[in-house]
Amino acid sequence: MYHLTRFVHELCALASFSLFALRGVWMLRDSPQLSRRWVKILPHGIDTLLLASAIALTLMLHQYPLTHAWLSAKLTGLLVYIGLGLIALRYGKTRSVRAAAWIGALAVFLYIASVALSHDPLGFFRVVT
Numbered sequence: 001m002y003h004l005t006r007f008v009h010e011l012c013a014l015a016s017f018s019l020f021a022l023r024g025v026w027m028l029r030d031s032p033q034l035s036r037r038w039v040k041i042l043p044h045g046i047d048t049l050l051l052a053s054a055i056a057l058t059l060m061l062h063q064y065p066l067t068h069a070w071l072s073a074k075l076t077g078l079l080v081y082i083g084l085g086l087i088a089l090r091y092g093k094t095r096s097v098r099a100a101a102w103i104g105a106l107a108v109f110l111y112i113a114s115v116a117l118s119h120d121p122l123g124f125f126r127v128v129t
Helices: 002-028 037-061 069-091 095-118
Strands: none
Touching: 002 037, 002 069, 002 095, 069 095
């Protein structure tokens, strides 16, 4: 069951990242695609499944945020990612603010992925230093 749950989590993470990146491109281009019904609904479904699989994995592995530093880093990164995503796709007042928030959110997502892969709160930044 662990391997299936991990696969679902990784697949949802990839889908979430890809769809967020695409929505950001559409936002920068003022594309009418952003107003399509599926674009407004699908990300919520993917992110719900992503969160559910994350919770299932923590319970299966008995590794919890605030106990394991790398999971605390992922959780903190997730909160920053959500905040930047909201600015990028909903609350940013200008295109430049939305673009900066979108790029920041993409960078934070990549940081979260590096923490997940390395099980280190510094992610791949530890490799560089």
